[in-house]
Amino acid sequence: MARTTTRRWLGALALVVAGWGAGCDVQHIRELEEGVSTEADVRQRFGPPEAVWDGDGGERVFEYNRQPAGHQNYMIGIGPDGKMTALRQVLNPANLARITPGVAMEDVRRRLGKPRAVTPWPQTGEVHHDWRFRDGPNASDAKIFTVVFDPDLRVLRTETVVDPDLIYQSGR
16 A cells, blocks of 8 residues: 555656646646546546547547646546556657657647647748747746648757747846
8 A cells, every 4th residue: 555655656746847837737646546547537637638649559648738828738648448547748858859850740749739829931831839838847947849840741840949928027
């Protein structure tokens, strides 16, 4: 029993650190345990998913989007047995680094969730998708990650800038 409690506590702590302060979601995360919590538990705490993706081995992945104002997007795996297999906050520097030139837009969407903004640039044929995330534990670590897609909807390049909301808030 103590081992399960310790595992649950460490898992929740890791998710909080990975999520860099996920706000009210932290309580919902603490209430869930991989291999124990069910799809019904996930839906009760997070509500209906933004999207449901097919995963490996019959797993379904529920997307819980916190954009445009939040800094997290969650992907929660549900196995064929109806139990939660994984809970990941996907807007983190390591995952963003996996978005490289040539990756298809559909793959980016599955990895990062719905973007906070989509901006077409007709003059170049590019489309920019933006996600808000934190590159550290503080509000001052807020950034915008932009994926630039070419006309074939493949990653052309990525860019990261300081979240403009920080500039507006500081009056600069």
